[in-house]
Amino acid sequence: MNPYRIHFPFRAARRGFGLIEQIMTLAVLAVLAAMAIPAFHRIMERHELRTAQTDYIAALQHARNLAVNEQRQMIFCPSRDGLRCNGDAAWSGGWLIGRHDLDNKGQPLGTPLYTGGHYSEKILITGSDAKKYVTFKTDGNVGSNNQTLTFCVRDLPQQALKVVIALRGRVRGEVAAATDASPCAVPD
Numbered sequence: 001m002n003p004y005r006i007h008f009p010f011r012a013a014r015r016g017f018g019l020i021e022q023i024m025t026l027a028v029l030a031v032l033a034a035m036a037i038p039a040f041h042r043i044m045e046r047h048e049l050r051t052a053q054t055d056y057i058a059a060l061q062h063a064r065n066l067a068v069n070e071q072r073q074m075i076f077c078p079s080r081d082g083l084r085c086n087g088d089a090a091w092s093g094g095w096l097i098g099r100h101d102l103d104n105k106g107q108p109l110g111t112p113l114y115t116g117g118h119y120s121e122k123i124l125i126t127g128s129d130a131k132k133y134v135t136f137k138t139d140g141n142v143g144s145n146n147q148t149l150t151f152c153v154r155d156l157p158q159q160a161l162k163v164v165i166a167l168r169g170r171v172r173g174e175v176a177a178a179t180d181a182s183p184c185a186v187p188d
Contacts, residue, residue, distance in 0.1 A: 045122060045153045045156070045159075046153075046159060048119060048120060048122075048123060049123060049151055049152065049153055049159065049161060050161070051119075052117065052119050052123055052125065052151050053151050053161045053162075053163060053173050054173070055116060055117055056095065056117065056125075056149060056151075056163050057163055057171050057172075057173050059076065059095055059097060059114065059116060059117070060076055060134065060163065060165060060171040061171050062097065062114065063075075063076040063097045063134070063136050064136045064140050064169045064171070066097065066113065066136075067136035067137060067138055067140060067169075068136075068138065068139070068140045071138045072099050072100075072138065073099070073100040073101075073102075073135055073136065073137055073138060074097060074098070074099060074100055074113075074135070074136045075097070075098050075099070075100035075106070075107075075108055075133050075134070075135055075136075076095060076096075076097050076133065076134040076135075076136070077095065077096060077098075077106065077108075077132065077133035077134070078090055078091040078092075078093060078094070078095055078125075078127075078132075078133075079093065079094050079095055079096040079112070079115065080093035080094060082094060082096055082112065082115035083096075083111075083112065084107055084108075085106055085107050085108065085132065085133055086132070087106065087132060088132060089126065089127045089131055089132055091117075091125035091126060091127055091149060092119070092123060092124055092125045093117075093118070094115060094116060094117040094118045095115065095116060095117040096108060096112040096113075096114065096115045097112060097113050097114040097115075098110070098111070098112040098113055099113070100135050106132055106133050121154075122153050122154050123151065123152075123153065123154075124151075124152050124153070124154050125149055125150070125151050126149070126150050127147065127148070127149055127150075128146075128147055128148035128149070128150075131147050134147055134165055136169055137169075140168065140169040141167060141168055141169050142165055142166075142167060142168075142169050143167070145167065146164060146165065146166055146167060147164075147165040148162050148163065148164050148165070148180070149162060149163045149165075150162045150176050150180050151163070151176075152176070157178065157182065158178075160175070160176035160180060161173060161174070161175060161176055162174055162175075162176040162180055
């Protein structure tokens with residue numbers, strides 16, 4: 001027998017955790033998970049909101065670049081089916097980019113060039129002054145006044161974002177003021 005070795009008589013008997021300890025650990029983990037799930041949903045909603053804003057900024061910039069490079073007017077409009085513009089100011093269902101013809105009354109000429117922007121039902125996107133479309137002219141300008149798209153999670157106007165399209169066609173994203181987010185406070 002080694003004189004430097006200490007023997008613990010109960011050590012060999014205790015290997016692992018007992019059933020009660022495992023059940024208590026699972027109960028604590030379940031409580032923590034139940035508390036974390038709502039916060040996780042809010043994080044996911046904010047992420048989708050930022051993704052929608054970024055997607056629209058990129059699409060608007062692309063539509064402007066197409067208008068300047070091709071020297072043709074381009075239309076950026078809300079579209080539910082990806083083929084035609086909605087004809088209303090409901091931007092939540094998606095968007096399309098197409099060649100614009102003034103005689104075509106707010107619809108793309110021929111097949112749309114690009115489509116996108118399909119998000120969950122919780123994301124609400126509204127246009128300023130009930131704008132039905134944005135037209136980029138061959139010099140990159142949009143026309144007579146600034147246009148704004150407001151992005152929010154339904155019933156959470158405090159998290160609203162917006163995309164501003166300036167007269168010169170420059171597009172920028174920013175956090176929406178409380179007055180800009182008022183359409184988000186009312187559920188559809």
